[in-house]
Amino acid sequence: MRYDSVLQAIGNTPLIRLDRICGTRISAPVYGKMESMNPGQSAKDRAALYMIEQAERKGRIQAGATLIEATSGNTGFSIAMIAAIKGYKCILTLTDKAGPEKQALLKALGAKIVLCPKDAAPEDPESYYSRAEELAGTIPNSFYLRQNWNLDNSGAHYHSTGPEIWKDTEGKVTHYVCCAGTGGTLSGTARYLKEMNPDIQVIGVDAYGSVLKKYWQTGVFDADEIFSWKVEGLGKTIIPDNVAFDLIDEFIKVGDRAAALRVRELAQREGLLLGYSSGAALEAVFSIRKQLTPEDVVVVLFPDHGSKYLGKVFNDGWMQEQGYLKPNGEPATYSVKHLQRMYRVYKRMYGRKIKQRLNLV
Structure with a gap:
């Protein structure tokens, strides 16, 4: 196929059956939606492009503009990639939880990075949310995408990811499993699938230390739920507008260690080098395995590529420092x-x- 730019290569990612890791342990067929095969190596390509192009259509982004976003890394990479093609400047605020690989990738595309403390509360002036707001308020001709609250984020997946899954499973999908961060990938896809078949079960995946599951259960934002976790792109200390809680049938929390060990198993058994949160998503599938039957069809969304985590989950030294591995490399x-x-x-x-x-x- 021939494209005029890399932007035309976004979307239409494949489903890959996970027989080697799931086949003997889970009765239903399980397929991974390979968002790592987008040109920016993550599902955030879809959201970033859709948010930017919708803003352009509405006249909110002018020529020579500076695009600003608070990001864990993947959305930032997608924005930086699109900004380079469209001739925009790009400033990204990240927490210092983002690894050196992610930072290097963002800088390679010409983005400026502002690092912020990972434990800063959202309302703290030093948080990556507050810093993005401050920059947007002081830099002329700038546009803050606000991925957590911009509903074009979930709109991107309603118009692309959802229809792809429905088409590629021939409408047979029964369970959709996806990590909850901003909520765009989870909710936009879920909305489309539920419209096609209301009986499809939507499984959200949350982190320990995040407020999302508790809010889904009770409608209460509980600050006592919050503490630091290591998986990037999963969980929140705020309630994003893009999380459509009414579409979620079950919420499963996954710990840092379980996610790390599972994503390494994906690499070793399926030959798929995927990101940290992909391990959390697959661990959630194993959590519901007793509910599944051979007639079910499970689609689990794998958000990004593992090359961004070579210094973390795919580094034995880092894993041993966290207490996840023994010195000989076996799980601790x-x-x-x-x-x-x-x-x-x-x-x-x-x-x-x-x-x-x-x-x-």
């Missing part, structure tokens, strides 16, 4: 002494929520 188990130490830490930090916090491991 937790000693009674270690669990007792965790108990004391979480009791001091979180009181009545000890049992929930221990699910982190």
